[in-house]
Amino acid sequence: MSKRQNSKYKIDRRLGENIWGRPKSPVNRREYGPGQHGQRRKGKLSDYGLQLRAKQKLKGYYGDITEKQFKRAYQEADRMKGDTSQNLIGLLERRLDMVVYRAKFAPTIFAARQIVSHGHIRVNGVKCNIASRLIQPGDVVSLGNKAKEMALVIEAQSLPERDIPDYVSTDGNDKVTFTRVPTLDEVPYPVKMEPNLVVEFYSR
Template identity: 70%
Template sequence: MSKRHESKHKIDRRLGVNIFGRPKSPVNKREYGPGQHGQRRKGKMSDFGTQLRAKQKLKGSYGDITEKQFKRIYTEASRMKGDTSANLIGLLESRLDAVVYRAKFVPTIFAARQFVNHGHVKVNGRRVNIGSYRLKAGDVVELKESSRQLTIVLEAAGLAERDVPDYIQVDHGKGVASFTRVPTLSEVPYPVQQEPNLVVEFYSR
């Protein structure tokens, strides 16, 4: 098993949910934490524990985001007009690596970050290799012509475990996706329930 798969599976088992919606997640067989005492870790969770778990679930859904990066995104969301939890989801889903993943150009959010970093993606005709690059409504994401026939791209397009959400229009044949609008929480196809309001409470303490 690759280190990357081990990492994803550890996140799933620690949180007790199939956070990436993958069919091979160990949580599909065992809904308890890792280790010999994993089954004992039940009991009423404190408010802090509930908020921390919500933050870990949301942060984990976007792969390799560090705590420092995630808190910076939260701080930006809190300074914007409107509901902070809605702003937080909007900022996360506007990331280039998130859009590459949602468009089914790659199979996982981890692969999306690496795919962007390796220079396979253009935004509005210009190459961008930063996964956290912020897209605006109407921006067009395009795969390099030489990257469209990569095995990882062809396999991802055929995955039946998830669909492309309505706020992204994609043509897999041409390797082009358009980010039509910033989505609301209910539009984002998270495999597990996310509670950004609890994330806001966590950072507001």
Template identity: 70%
Template structure:
């Protein structure tokens, strides 16, 4: 279970963005940070901008821990091509990200939880590791006994998000296919993500 299950919207207020684009975000009512000095605004340094970009990416994918995020970044560096694009591609290959994108869960935190509880099958076999990396054409589906869960049905019927083009989903069967890793421009982030600043942060 996620360590941020009860306080995920604190991430929104701390970063000053509606990270998941949800109507429930407290930032819709108070567009400033928490605490006594939350309404003070000062121009961030280059380091501050890079740190914020990293925190936004980590937070968006269920508040990934620093050690795990650094491993993903190291893998992105090793791969050929643009490191920022590689980083996004690797993050979008995570099983919890795909379950969230396919609208089988309302949030990345909920996606991680239903995976940990064994409700998701990959290529017909149960997989309960949220950070598992999918390959092109892997098939992801909700286990038959779990298809009537209210959380999953409500998420699938929600009009809050659209399913991106790099996934194929049969919403009625709660089953989908991971077609390919996306580029940054393909990912429907509610806020601007800047993986190039994350690369700069780790390259310091």
């Protein structure tokens, strides 16, 4: 499991956007970046800068996964038939930690990864602790018995700021089915994501 090396809200402030749509985000109060140079006026970004920023935003949204994992997802998307940017989003949405987050089993993507790694999640009835596992359409993801009573899970299910998307079908409070791989338009991002710029970044 990859360990997050810095505060997750620093990602928000560095990018200047509330990328998870959380009410606690410091961007809601301070729109400038972190650190002593955060309030400096920002210059116009180059094409490379725009591509890098799009990559950082998408990578940050999915729990700030490692560069190695993210690049591997891009390479896999590039090998697949069809639009590479759509394929990339599809692969990222199929990650087990993301399906757990979409199902509202966890309040944040970081908490979703922790719940998976601690063995609280079942895939088709079998315990799985690999957050990066790719879920197939038709797979059933459910909570383990202990997880059903966890305060973290109960809090997540009551969150008003996000809804469960159409491609994740619920069966009660503790079980969901991943019905299909979503397109970019179907994914409920709180901010605009530009996977086409990410593809440009890696295909330079």
